[in-house]
Amino acid sequence: MEKQFLLANMTWQEVEERIKECDIALIPLGSTEQHGPALPVSTDHYIATQFAHRSAEMVWDKHKVVVTPTIAFGFSPHHMEFKGTITLSELTLSSMIADVCYSLSQHGFRKIIIVNGHGGNGTAIANALHDMQGNIDAKVYSVDWWNLATDKIAEIVTPPVYHACDMETSVAWYLGQRVLEDKRVDEPGKTIVPGFVIPDMLAPPPHVSTSYSMKEITDSGVVGYSTKATKEKGKIIADAVLERLTAFIEEIAKM
Numbered sequence: 031m032e033k034q035f036l037l038a039n040m041t042w043q044e045v046e047e048r049i050k051e052c053d054i055a056l057i058p059l060g061s062t063e064q065h066g067p068a069l070p071v072s073t074d075h076y077i078a079t080q081f082a083h084r085s086a087e088m089v090w091d092k093h094k095v096v097v098t099p100t101i102a103f104g105f106s107p108h109h110m111e112f113k114g115t116i117t118l119s120e121l122t123l124s125s126m127i128a129d130v131c132y133s134l135s136q137h138g139f140r141k142i143i144i145v146n147g148h149g150g151n152g153t154a155i156a157n158a159l160h161d162m163q164g165n166i167d168a169k170v171y172s173v174d175w176w177n178l179a180t181d182k183i184a185e186i187v188t189p190p191v192y193h194a195c196d197m198e199t200s201v202a203w204y205l206g207q208r209v210l211e212d213k214r215v216d217e218p219g220k221t222i223v224p225g226f227v228i229p230d231m232l233a234p235p236p237h238v239s240t241s242y243s244m245k246e247i248t249d250s251g252v253v254g255y256s257t258k259a260t261k262e263k264g265k266i267i268a269d270a271v272l273e274r275l276t277a278f279i280e281e282i283a284k285m
């Protein structure tokens with residue numbers, strides 16, 4: 031039987047039947063923003079889409095989840111000095127996330143997973159989740175794919191792990207994204223305040239936050255070592271992400 035998990039390819043009657051069988055929906059969410067000279071602007075939403083589709087395929091025999099069309103725009107004002115970036119305002123993004131979730135819950139989807147591919151979407155997602163709490167007849171979850179595999183990532187990638195870096199380039203490459211191999215560059219990122227780390231999820235403390243434009247910390251748009259990227263590393267990370275994402279789907283399916 032054909033694995034029809036794409037909501038966009040289903041008729042309304044097929045969706046009606048599906049909800050009786052499985053009430054789980056996945057929403058891939060990313061961004062359209064610069065990813066340095068070697069990766070296209072689609073990278074974040076490409077990766078999120080791949081993880082959502084592949085996990086739906088993997089759980090198909092037990093759970094016939096659906097995957098909505100990808101939300102391909104995110105919150106990326108800090109990348110706007112690089113061409114090709116398209117950003118939503120945070121309010122638009124959180125409203126869009128909530129509107130998609132409300133629509134799904136109105137039809138009977140009771141478990142919704144946002145599969146996020148862009149760190150900058152974090153605040154908009156959190157705001158949407160808080161706004162929906164108590165108002166939506168569904169439980170909405172959100173996963174940042176890299177947070178499913180930080181242990182594997184720490185073992186094999188060259189830090190900093192931030193943007194169009196070793197980690198992201200490896201994963202995108204393995205998942206089939208277009209990579210301009212000989213355009214890959216290494217740029218560790220400039221420090222904004224000496225002694226305090228630039229964004230890097232694996233760096234030891236002290237960590238501080240501030241708002242900044244990507245132009246302040248990188249000339250190429252890369253923060254990390256994209257020449258270290260390999261498809262093999264991407265497979266190790268992607269396999270861990272998929273194993274844990276499908277385990278999570280299995281777990282909430284029981285609830």
Ligand SMILES: [Zn+2]
Pocket residue numbers: 065073074147148193194198
């Ligand atoms: Zn990215």
